[in-house]
Amino acid sequence: MIRFENVTKRYRGTKRPALSGVDFEVQRGEFVFLVGASGSGKSSCLQLILREESPTSGRVAVLGRDLKSIANRKVPYFRRSIGSVFQDFRLLPSKTVYQNVAFTLQVTGASRGFIQQAVPEALALVGLSGKEKRLPHELSGGEQQRVAIARAIVNRPQIVLADEPTGNLDPGTSVDIMQLLARINAGGTTVVMATHEAAFVDQMQRRVIELRDGEMVRDEVGGGYGDTSNVPRLEPEAIRGAAATAALQTVREVHRETEAAIAEPVAAPAPADAPRNPRPTASTADDAPPASPPIVVPPVDLAELGVADRLGLDTGDDEEVGPVS
Numbered sequence: 345m346i347r348f349e350n351v352t353k354r355y356r357g358t359k360r361p362a363l364s365g366v367d368f369e370v371q372r373g374e375f376v377f378l379v380g381a382s383g384s385g386k387s388s389c390l391q392l393i394l395r396e397e398s399p400t401s402g403r404v405a406v407l408g409r410d411l412k413s414i415a416n417r418k419v420p421y422f423r424r425s426i427g428s429v430f431q432d433f434r435l436l437p438s439k440t441v442y443q444n445v446a447f448t449l450q451v452t453g454a455s456r457g458f459i460q461q462a463v464p465e466a467l468a469l470v471g472l473s474g475k476e477k478r479l480p481h482e483l484s485g486g487e488q489q490r491v492a493i494a495r496a497i498v499n500r501p502q503i504v505l506a507d508e509p510t511g512n513l514d515p516g517t518s519v520d521i522m523q524l525l526a527r528i529n530a531g532g533t534t535v536v537m538a539t540h541e542a543a544f545v546d547q548m549q550r551r552v553i554e555l556r557d558g559e560m561v562r563d564e565v566g567g568g569y570g571d572t573s574n575v576p577r578l579e580p581e582a583i584r585g586a587a588a589t590a591a592l593q594t595v596r597e598v599h600r601e602t603e604a605a606i607a608e609p610v611a612a613p614a615p616a617d618a619p620r621n622p623r624p625t626a627s628t629a630d631d632a633p634p635a636s637p638p639i640v641v642p643p644v645d646l647a648e649l650g651v652a653d654r655l656g657l658d659t660g661d662d663e664e665v666g667p668v669s
């Protein structure tokens with residue numbers, strides 16, 4: 345779905361390459377964290393995937409196409425298969441929530457009927473029904489990021505790229521945003537997220553690609569943040585404390601429930617005396633102390649994901665692209 349082959353990116357006027365000999369492949373439906381210190385090349389990777397930048401050498405293929413082969417005038421069409429979420433939300437300040445989400449569809453020439461169905465679905469999925477008429481400045485940071493996510497998924501992209509999507513949010517709100525991205529991924533959308541948030545990465549147990557000075561130093565399935573000695577770390581500070589830890593715990597619970605539900609739609613209820621957080625497999629990394637009672641998260645409603653299949657959240661949607669790379 346996304347493939348980097350020996351990719352080097354050197355920006356004009358810089359001594360050191362931003363990326364150097366980077367090789368990886370992301371499969372359809374994966375959730376991948378891109379981690380590393382500031383300046384290690386995370387945003388550069390995302391820009392290459394979006395064809396906002398081109399590699400100095402090597403090859404980037406996305407959705408089965410070598411990006412070099414896409415003519416400039418076709419790039420906007422290519423980008424419709426990719427939703428983007430940024431740290432600073434990038435909403436249109438004078439447009440309402442509804443208009444911000446609808447705008448993406450309007451510029452791509454979607455029919456009015458489709459817009460009228462898809463926008464409310466996307467807003468419902470991110471939990472913003474009822475706030476359609478608000479302007480961005482009338483929303484909290486977390487709500488603004490939800491609008492940005494609704495905008496990113498409304499066009500049914502196969503891939504969502506998120507560059508530090510929780511960077512401007514407090515820990516509790518960040519957890520909500522992570523849950524949302526996890527749900528979107530659970531519906532089959534490939535998610536690549538650049539982040540500094542070691543705590544999330546540790547808790548989510550997803551694939552981690554780590555960059556250091558432009559070189560890929562780790563590619564680990566279900567890894568944590570790894571050697572964080574020179575990476576700013578979200579420590580369990582007193583101010584963030586137990587509530588954040590407990591909330592992070594729920595992210596994994598949502599994952600487990602989702603995975604269990606997908607694997608086995610009619611899951612037997614756990615016996616009453618079963619441990620509250622049974623572990624699906626033996627995991628030495630799972631040593632976070634059970635903090636205060638976990639925040640109750642409604643089980644992932646697969647029916648809701650089904651309703652949103654027009655947003656590309658189902659798994660059987662392959663139409664507009666060639667072979668998956």
Ligand SMILES: Nc1ncnc2c1ncn2[C@@H]1O[C@H](COP(=O)(O)OP(=O)(O)OP(=O)(O)O)[C@@H](O)[C@H]1O
Nearest residue numbers: 355356358362380381382383384385386387388389
């Ligand atoms: N347009 C540009 N022109 C010149 N150098 C750039 C450009 N964009 C990025 N760089 C350089 O490339 C390197 C990688 O930058 P990049 O933005 O990819 O890092 P990052 O991992 O996203 O960092 P951060 O965590 O701070 O966002 C840095 O040394 C940066 O200064």
Ligand SMILES: [Mg+2]
Nearest residue numbers: 386387388507
């Ligand atoms: Mg960056």
